[in-house]
Amino acid sequence: MALSYTPSKGIRKYCIISFFIAFLLFLPNLVYAQISKPDTMVAYPFSIHSQEKISLDGKLDEVLWQKAIRITNFTQRNLVEGEPATERTEVAVLYDEENLYFGIWSYDSYPEKIVAFEQRRDFSWWREDNFNIILDTYHDKRNGYLFVTNPNGARADALIIDNGVGFNVDWNGVWDAASTRTEFGWFAEIKIPFTTLKFSEQEEQIWGINFERNIRHKREQVQWQGWARDASIEQLNRAGTLVNLRGLKSTNLLELKPYLLSGVQQESNKSIDWQRNIGADLNYLFTPTLKLNLTANTDFAQVEADQAQINFTRFPLFFPEKREFFLEGRDYFDFGTDALGFYSRRIGLSDNGLPIPILAGARLLGKAGSTTLGVISMQTAAQDTQRSVNYGAYSFRQDIFDQSRVGVIATSKIESNRQNYVYGLNTRLATDQFLGNKNLVFESAFAQSYTSDSTNKIGNTFNFGIRYPNDLISMRADFSKLDSRFNPEVGFVGRNNYKSALFACDINPRPNIDGIQQIFFTPLFANFFWNDLTGARESAVLAGSPFGIQLNSGDSFWVWIEHQTDIPPEDFPLGRNILIQAGEYNFTRYELNAETFDGRWVSGYGGVSWGDYYGGTRLNFNVGTSFRLSRFITFDFEYQHNELRFESGKIFTNQIISRTEFSMSPKFFGGLFAQWNDNDNQALLNFRLTWIPTIGTDFFFVFTQSFNTDQTIRSNGVSVLAKLVWRFII
Numbered sequence: 061m062a063l064s065y066t067p068s069k070g071i072r073k074y075c076i077i078s079f080f081i082a083f084l085l086f087l088p089n090l091v092y093a094q095i096s097k098p099d100t101m102v103a104y105p106f107s108i109h110s111q112e113k114i115s116l117d118g119k120l121d122e123v124l125w126q127k128a129i130r131i132t133n134f135t136q137r138n139l140v141e142g143e144p145a146t147e148r149t150e151v152a153v154l155y156d157e158e159n160l161y162f163g164i165w166s167y168d169s170y171p172e173k174i175v176a177f178e179q180r181r182d183f184s185w186w187r188e189d190n191f192n193i194i195l196d197t198y199h200d201k202r203n204g205y206l207f208v209t210n211p212n213g214a215r216a217d218a219l220i221i222d223n224g225v226g227f228n229v230d231w232n233g234v235w236d237a238a239s240t241r242t243e244f245g246w247f248a249e250i251k252i253p254f255t256t257l258k259f260s261e262q263e264e265q266i267w268g269i270n271f272e273r274n275i276r277h278k279r280e281q282v283q284w285q286g287w288a289r290d291a292s293i294e295q296l297n298r299a300g301t302l303v304n305l306r307g308l309k310s311t312n313l314l315e316l317k318p319y320l321l322s323g324v325q326q327e328s329n330k331s332i333d334w335q336r337n338i339g340a341d342l343n344y345l346f347t348p349t350l351k352l353n354l355t356a357n358t359d360f361a362q363v364e365a366d367q368a369q370i371n372f373t374r375f376p377l378f379f380p381e382k383r384e385f386f387l388e389g390r391d392y393f394d395f396g397t398d399a400l401g402f403y404s405r406r407i408g409l410s411d412n413g414l415p416i417p418i419l420a421g422a423r424l425l426g427k428a429g430s431t432t433l434g435v436i437s438m439q440t441a442a443q444d445t446q447r448s449v450n451y452g453a454y455s456f457r458q459d460i461f462d463q464s465r466v467g468v469i470a471t472s473k474i475e476s477n478r479q480n481y482v483y484g485l486n487t488r489l490a491t492d493q494f495l496g497n498k499n500l501v502f503e504s505a506f507a508q509s510y511t512s513d514s515t516n517k518i519g520n521t522f523n524f525g526i527r528y529p530n531d532l533i534s535m536r537a538d539f540s541k542l543d544s545r546f547n548p549e550v551g552f553v554g555r556n557n558y559k560s561a562l563f564a565c566d567i568n569p570r571p572n573i574d575g576i577q578q579i580f581f582t583p584l585f586a587n588f589f590w591n592d593l594t595g596a597r598e599s600a601v602l603a604g605s606p607f608g609i610q611l612n613s614g615d616s617f618w619v620w621i622e623h624q625t626d627i628p629p630e631d632f633p634l635g636r637n638i639l640i641q642a643g644e645y646n647f648t649r650y651e652l653n654a655e656t657f658d659g660r661w662v663s664g665y666g667g668v669s670w671g672d673y674y675g676g677t678r679l680n681f682n683v684g685t686s687f688r689l690s691r692f693i694t695f696d697f698e699y700q701h702n703e704l705r706f707e708s709g710k711i712f713t714n715q716i717i718s719r720t721e722f723s724m725s726p727k728f729f730g731g732l733f734a735q736w737n738d739n740d741n742q743a744l745l746n747f748r749l750t751w752i753p754t755i756g757t758d759f760f761f762v763f764t765q766s767f768n769t770d771q772t773i774r775s776n777g778v779s780v781l782a783k784l785v786w787r788f789i790i
Contacts, residue, residue: 364731432465
């Protein structure tokens with residue numbers, strides 16, 4: 061079907077000129093080497109039965125650390141690409157029969173300027189001094205584990221998928237760290253049990269490995285290997301190697317994690333509901349690379365409450381997943397289409413976010429050779445008018461070439477009298493050697509849905525895209541189609557019945573001007589939508605940034621201009637008392653944004669946007685600030701304000717969000733999350749406390765109180781819950 065909207069000659073000319081300018085600016089660039097010798101690291105073995113031991117205290121005074129071979133050759137990625145690091149960094153690796161140990165010497169000429177405010181689990185490491193370790197235990201140059209610590213011994217980790225395309229910060233491994241600070245800098249020890257990692261069964265192992273250190277008071281980032289700005293530590297194909305790992309025992313680890321929950325809940329005008337529950341997770345390693353997880357009576361009491369959103373569009377809101385069980389394997393089930401084929405919040409949560417009991421479930425995740433497997437099956441209980449439902453997600457992905465893959469994926473929702481299935485395939489072809497050393501990615505995906513009780517049982521969607529994601533020039537082009545019959549009931553569709561074309565180009569030069577790190581320029585962002593059935597134009601966005609800048613201090617400022625055309629096919633409500641009529645609307649909006657360096661003890665951001673909006677006007681501004689009072693307590697505050705004015709009425713909204721985080725130690729921490737907005741007239745307090753008596757065992761205390769603030773303040777409900785999770789190795 062021919063599309064009824066064709067960009068004007070001026071727009072087409074602008075696109076061509078943007079491409080031409082981008083490549084003219086790109087071609088003169090020098091190709092930087094990204095390998096620093098030595099690029100191989102030797103692990104030093106010792107026995108747990110020997111007299112020489114490692115005490116995890118961050119002091120690095122054991123004889124074993126003096127025997128280990130250290131690497132020191134770090135290179136700047138920022139601020140001056142390719143220059144040697146200005147501060148000395150040393151790393152050594154030890155291992156015994158059960159654990160892998162890292163010793164880190166982070167010297168600093170100005171130790172009083174070290175930025176380290178946090179010590180809680182999963183801290184915001186990008187805001188302060190930190191040290192990153194990435195391990196490619198398969199040595200497939202694609203997938204790995206990221207471990208991060210800071211001068212306070214805080215811990216954070218992530219799973220790396222597809223050479224950095226997938227970055228799952230919600231994975232929590234079992235490992236430990238300790239740090240000390242002296243007049244010479246900061247120093248750390250890390251201990252990672254081999255049971256936390258998955259690796260091959262070869263007698264002699266060769267792993268990929270890389271390191272990154274961030275010196276925040278200098279805004280300096282250094283890496284051991286792959287330090288070019290077009291790369292990142294997550295790109296495992298640019299990592300070095302770790303050798304001399306011998307005799308590592310593969311184990312069919314059986315891990316039992318039972319939990320006990322107790323507490324009270326009370327909704328408004330209802331009697332107290334005493335909460336008592338038990339359940340368990342059972343984890344079993346079929347092979348060192350393939351893990352089965354069984355869960356019974358699954359509970360998510362410790363999860364932070366959702367942040368409220370105010371909807372000023374005609375499309376549904378998207379809320380992110382926060383439950384650890386689903387977060388750990390989320391990258392396995394990415395369809396690669398505009399619509400989310402798998403949206404785990406469909407499982408165990410109603411449309412309004414209330415929990416639906418999960419009776420039991422199973423999850424199989426892992427890798428066998430060049431094949432990646434993922435399976436989830438969950439059974440929810442019957443509740444009110446909702447029947448018991450089985451939800452499933454299935455993924456099979458095959459590595460091809462150096463950085464590419466193909467895969468098939470499916471989801472299912474099975475009830476007693478109906479079924480919904482979605483199945484598809486996707487392809488990712490990638491290289492980091494385009495035009496010498498640049499990244500280029502081609503992605504395609506196709507998915508089809510089947511709904512047993514629907515008149516039109518079959519629906520389709522597909523997506524084709526090409527990416528050129530590099531530091532100086534970044535470009536993207538996509539074409540998507542989603543028909544009106546596509547129905548992923550275990551997924552999320554923000555918009556249906558459309559064809560879409562998107563093009564974006566960013567040019568980010570780094571001029572040799574004192575005080576300026578980088579200038580940002582978006583010559584064009586264009587996104588067009590057409591009705592899939594009629595071919596009629598439905599909406600379009602033409603936008604760009606004429607200027608943005610980041611200073612060497614870390615402060616930044618940018619401008620954004622956006623022109624939209626929207627043709628809603630039917631009336632839709634906006635807020636409580638505004639009805640937007642069907643028809644064509646054209647409006648232009650302007651944005652100014654600023655942000656200060658978040659490595660200071662106090663930092664902030666702010667933005668204001670204004671312009672036309674569906675025949676009226678809209679003004680929005682938001683401000684936020686962070687107070688990092690010490691390593692024990694931090695405070696974040698955000699305020700948002702909207703003014704929408706139309707001939708038929710007006711909407712004023714205010715929203716306040718605050719977070720107070722405290723940590724007495726890396727194993728005892730908590731936070732208070734509070735939010736309020738006058739659109740819903742709802743306020744929420746959510747207090748969470750976490751204590752880790754031993755690594756792998758967790759105690760949670762959660763207090764939640766909600767209020768209605770319409771005219772008078774009255775309680776909507778209160779919940780007080782305590783949960784203890786043990787970890788047993790069988």
